[in-house]
Amino acid sequence: MTTSPRALCGGSAPGKTALDGVRVFDGRQLSEPRTVVIDGGVIGTDAAGAQLIEASGAVLLPGLIDAHIHLHGRDTLEQLCAYGVTTGLDMATWPPQLLASLRGVPGLTDIRSAGTPAIGSGGPHAKIPGMAEAAIVLDPEHARRFVAARVAEGADYIKIVVEAPGEGGPDQPTLDALFAAAHAQGMKAVAHAASHGAYALALDAGADVITHIPLGRPLEATEVSRMASEGRVTVPTLTMMEGVAASRGAADDFAAASQSVAALHRAGVPILAGTDANSQPGVPFQVKHGESLHHELELLVDAGLSTAEALRAATSLPARHFGLMDRGAIEPGLRADLVLLDGDPLADIRATRTIRRVWCGGTEYTPA
């Protein structure tokens, strides 16, 4: 089993390429061997005039989506792309100029972003070196200005850091105002909630998506049933939670996080694969971009998802829940975000690591 991407040869600007004899993941199973056409930036239908790539026995996945990353520069995009992560949903990057420089880079991982996150003045996020001053939200009036500023900057959704009561995050009236302002602007609001106290506040405040999952003891049954009945979505970032538990010298605390994911899954809550990939100084744990998504898929399978469900958690589900209707599946007209594998990840999820080639928007990735 390879753990790093192989040399990826033949990179070029989008033309017309046909992958011949490939078995395609259709969201549930692998197809019989067939031909997939990459026509410019999208999946095409007609192989006439295409450059043929022999891919008998290989497996083709839609490009993987990591639903929780942080961006640090062009290197981040390179790393994600090398590991088949063709879309990254950034959950806090600043300043806006850095973000703008990483949007829409041809041939590399495509991003969406929350921009600057909303945080309280006294929690751990306020102590992250270099944290944007604009991130601190003090009261409900401030909350409305914060959300308006993110919308003006072109944020794709709003990220709100929720802490347990007394731990320095925004108070409940401010949280309520943040989520309400996001919804009034037609934006999805993603809550960071890594502890039990924070999870309850995030549910009450109206979070659409809750990211992270508490350690130490499982979520309450009432919280699980609220997540399901109220149509919430979870991005548990098991890779990050495992790292946090280990960094505290309490690796056993991770079992509860996995149990919570199992319970959310049984209740029918949509689970999205996200890693919290970051190389930020001053955070509890640094998660490697790209490689970590393959570990997250393994942890989701450990928590009880089938291999097909884990693959959907990193393809069609994040596309649906973040409104990315041009990706997440291999169908004519969709973006040609593709990962060609030697192994079969439906048989063994670890086979997502057997990457032969990657295309981002129809351009084959080749290492710089």
Ligand SMILES: [Zn+2]
């Ligand atoms: Zn994060």
